[in-house]
Amino acid sequence: xxxxxxxxxxxxLGVSKTLVSLVLNGRGDEVGINKETQQRVVAMAEKMxxxxxxxxxxxxxxxxxxxxxxxxxxxxxxFARIARVVEDEADKYGFRVMSVSSDEKPEKEISxxxxxxxxxxxxxxxxxxxxxxxxxxxxxxxxxxxxxxDRHFPQVKTNYVVVDNRAGxxxxxxxxxxxxxxxxxxxxxxxxxxxxxxLRHQGYHDALKAHGIRYDKKLVKEIPFGSxxxxxxxxxxxLLQRPVxxxxxxxxxxxxxxxxxxxxxxxxLRIPQDVAIVSFDDLQLFRLLYPPITAVAQPWREMGREAxxxxxxxxxxxxxxxxxxxxxxxxxxxxxxxSERF
Amino acid sequence: xxxxxxxxxxxxLGVSKTLVSLVLNGRGDEVGINKETQQRVVAMAEKMxxxxxxxxxxxxxxxxxxxxxxxxxxxxxxFARIARVVEDEADKYGFRVMSVSSDEKPEKEISxxxxxxxxxxxxxxxxxxxxxxxxxxxxxxxxxxxxxxDRHFPQVKTNYVVVDNRAGxxxxxxxxxxxxxxxxxxxxxxxxxxxxxxLRHQGYHDALKAHGIRYDKKLVKEIPFGSxxxxxxxxxxxLLQRPVxxxxxxxxxxxxxxxxxxxxxxxxLRIPQDVAIVSFDDLQLFRLLYPPITAVAQPWREMGREAxxxxxxxxxxxxxxxxxxxxxxxxxxxxxxxSERF
DNA sequence: TGCCCTTTCTAAAACATTTTAGGTCGAAAA
DNA sequence: TTTTCGACCTAAAATGTTTTAGAAAGGGCA
Numbered sequence: 001x002x003x004x005x006x007x008x009x010x011x012x013l014g015v016s017k018t019l020v021s022l023v024l025n026g027r028g029d030e031v032g033i034n035k036e037t038q039q040r041v042v043a044m045a046e047k048m049x050x051x052x053x054x055x056x057x058x059x060x061x062x063x064x065x066x067x068x069x070x071x072x073x074x075x076x077x078x079f080a081r082i083a084r085v086v087e088d089e090a091d092k093y094g095f096r097v098m099s100v101s102s103d104e105k106p107e108k109e110i111s112x113x114x115x116x117x118x119x120x121x122x123x124x125x126x127x128x129x130x131x132x133x134x135x136x137x138x139x140x141x142x143x144x145x146x147x148x149x150d151r152h153f154p155q156v157k158t159n160y161v162v163v164d165n166r167a168g169x170x171x172x173x174x175x176x177x178x179x180x181x182x183x184x185x186x187x188x189x190x191x192x193x194x195x196x197x198x199l200r201h202q203g204y205h206d207a208l209k210a211h212g213i214r215y216d217k218k219l220v221k222e223i224p225f226g227s228x229x230x231x232x233x234x235x236x237x238x239l240l241q242r243p244v245x246x247x248x249x250x251x252x253x254x255x256x257x258x259x260x261x262x263x264x265x266x267x268x269l270r271i272p273q274d275v276a277i278v279s280f281d282d283l284q285l286f287r288l289l290y291p292p293i294t295a296v297a298q299p300w301r302e303m304g305r306e307a308x309x310x311x312x313x314x315x316x317x318x319x320x321x322x323x324x325x326x327x328x329x330x331x332x333x334x335x336x337x338x339s340e341r342f
Numbered sequence: 343x344x345x346x347x348x349x350x351x352x353x354x355l356g357v358s359k360t361l362v363s364l365v366l367n368g369r370g371d372e373v374g375i376n377k378e379t380q381q382r383v384v385a386m387a388e389k390m391x392x393x394x395x396x397x398x399x400x401x402x403x404x405x406x407x408x409x410x411x412x413x414x415x416x417x418x419x420x421f422a423r424i425a426r427v428v429e430d431e432a433d434k435y436g437f438r439v440m441s442v443s444s445d446e447k448p449e450k451e452i453s454x455x456x457x458x459x460x461x462x463x464x465x466x467x468x469x470x471x472x473x474x475x476x477x478x479x480x481x482x483x484x485x486x487x488x489x490x491x492d493r494h495f496p497q498v499k500t501n502y503v504v505v506d507n508r509a510g511x512x513x514x515x516x517x518x519x520x521x522x523x524x525x526x527x528x529x530x531x532x533x534x535x536x537x538x539x540x541l542r543h544q545g546y547h548d549a550l551k552a553h554g555i556r557y558d559k560k561l562v563k564e565i566p567f568g569s570x571x572x573x574x575x576x577x578x579x580x581l582l583q584r585p586v587x588x589x590x591x592x593x594x595x596x597x598x599x600x601x602x603x604x605x606x607x608x609x610x611l612r613i614p615q616d617v618a619i620v621s622f623d624d625l626q627l628f629r630l631l632y633p634p635i636t637a638v639a640q641p642w643r644e645m646g647r648e649a650x651x652x653x654x655x656x657x658x659x660x661x662x663x664x665x666x667x668x669x670x671x672x673x674x675x676x677x678x679x680x681s682e683r684f
Numbered sequence: 685t686g687c688c689c690t691t692t693c694t695a696a697a698a699c700a701t702t703t704t705a706g707g708t709c710g711a712a713a714a
Numbered sequence: 715t716t717t718t719c720g721a722c723c724t725a726a727a728a729t730g731t732t733t734t735a736g737a738a739a740g741g742g743c744a
């Protein structure tokens with residue numbers, strides 16, 4: 001049972017496939033096809049269960065009506081939620097989404113982007129782990145419309161939608177400091193060149209400074225993306241024991257927070273009596289934990305929506321526009337018991 | 343800057359595009375193209391930054407090397423994890439995944455499948471919310487290879503990979519009963535025709551029966567997928583107050599559990615002293631809650647992996663095979679404090 | 685009668701590939 | 715000298731669309 005094509009319908013009716021194409025695309029009246037003929041075509045298409053081949057159309061039209069979404073990991077709830085928003089928003093424009101996970105590996109990301117381009121996607125939304133300017137510039141050379149989300153390169157002129165990472169980190173660390181915590185451990189994720197991590201680190205740094213507290217490298221630990229669970233225990237042991245004796249911990253993303261909470265539970269420590277906790281990125285269950293976890297909530301809905309809007313604008317503009325949209329969204333600090341002074 | 347095609351390379355080198363195509367597909371030696379010519383082609387392709395157009399290739403070859411993944415919601419961690427596994431496994435076969443969320447709406451799912459087919463996907467993995475036989479049969483008529491996951495239709499001969507929902511529910515309810523709980527509230531999700539929900543309900547029912555306890559309809563509540571948060575509070579109020587007075591609650595999926603926990607916290611009830619809790623589907627954070635939540639863990643990794651394996655087997659088999667693979671995986675019961683007798 | 689205009693439709697090109705069925709040319713064999 | 719063979723390469727078709735350019739037929743008008 002082969003698939004039904006325009007030609008099949010045309011042959012069956014003894015007309016040209018041009019006519020069939022025109023009618024099925026609703027241009028029948030416009031080009032003056034006899035009403036009755038139009039009806040016959042529609043009826044026959046129906047009867048033969050015709051489905052247009054969008055691949056062929058895409059080839060002819062040079063547009064696939066598909067966008068690519070490159071993220072570190074679809075299994076991370078932050079990105080899963082964004083993926084959902086992107087899917088819904090793109091749908092409004094008649095676009096499908098192909099999403100791929102880079103695992104924070106630049107080489108993998110490059111090859112994924114390559115594959116997406118070969119598949120003739122019309123645009124890209126990227127939470128990129130690329131190191132920098134060069135690689136992003138090569139995208140610009142491809143003249144493919146794209147929007148960066150979550151992570152951006154201030155030095156390169158691109159569209160982006162990000163959250164104010166520095167401000168979020170600053171506020172939550174400032175909060176800890178006001179509660180009287182002094183020794184605040186910082187847990188970073190390891191490809192640490194990515195902007196949000198750098199900026200959150202910066203916010204931490206600035207908050208300390210604003211309170212006149214010395215920045216201490218010994219309080220900062222870096223955990224590799226691929227082996228969070230394995231490394232976290234050792235990192236926390238070092239942070240929480242002598243000589244460091246951290247009183248509070250700031251986890252820079254939700255993966256770290258979850259892993260950290262596991263270890264803290266294993267150590268049998270009480271939050272916040274033994275150690276206070278704050279997290280960048282809020283998860284639905286954080287407010288149900290005991291105690292609830294203070295977190296910087298990110299506006300994922302807006303991030304996804306804006307990214308799609310900008311991308312569609314650029315795709316629909318026939319020329320590749322020079323001006324780029326750059327959006328920085330405010331985070332929301334959700335103070336909960338995990339960071340209270342006991 | 344237009345995209346570079348085979349013809350461009352051919353023209354540049356003064357050879358035919360046939361030759362270029364053969365060389366770039368690694369068939370140069372096989373068909374006896376001069377080594378030196380081969381090198382010139384490869385070098386020129388490199389120089390011109392040639393990227394094959396997979397859409398054109400797909401059109402010619404009648405295969406898109408893309409599969410569709412239809413799930414209720416990519417933002418649900420259970421499905422997000424499956425999506426990740428499917429992505430990784432499909433990649434091993436050189437396939438990309440297009441995933442779409444149906445929101446448990448059959449009409450939406452039908453239209454999504456339609457669109458995926460128009461895009462010439464080579465196969466489908468479905469966690470379907472379709473009502474039944476008819477609609478699935480129409481897929482079979484399309485002769486498109488597909489595998490059902492999570493949800494299946496025992497009466498229809500299809501590939502599927504599911505978990506033993508009845509057994510999982512039976513065991514966890516049996517556990518509650520052994521702890522001495524008698525009045526066990528059941529929270530179902532609302533398009534309740536889908537098999538896992540029916541079978542989990544069945545398991546609940548069977549466990550009660552095995553303990554000689556009367557099944558009481560008043561203990562069963564149905565929550566619509568689209569408005570879980572809104573409806574949960576009222577449902578729990580009815581279950582936990584007189585005259586029902588449920589002593590324990592069994593949530594049939596993770597969305598329900600999370601929503602339920604929110605309400606229980608709001609009511610200020612203690613777990614398990616005031617109400618014991620068990621969940622079908624385990625989330626990473628359940629073991630960190632206070633108290634940790636007893637849950638039926640699903641083998642999502644195997645589910646994704648097997649689904650892809652079966653699908654690839656069917657795609658690669660030239661004929662549409664008659665025999666179907668049907669896999670039922672065992673769940674794992676994780677007993678935690680939320681279901682202890684206090 | 686010849687011309688032009690409408691109405692209704694179509695042939696062919698184009699998109700970028702892969703594949704089929706050859707073609708050319710020089711050298712070796714007969 | 716002709717044939718054959720091998721090495722190397724190519725023209726054209728095919729995939730399923732959309733679009734461009736124009737054709738056929740019939741009627742009105744000078």
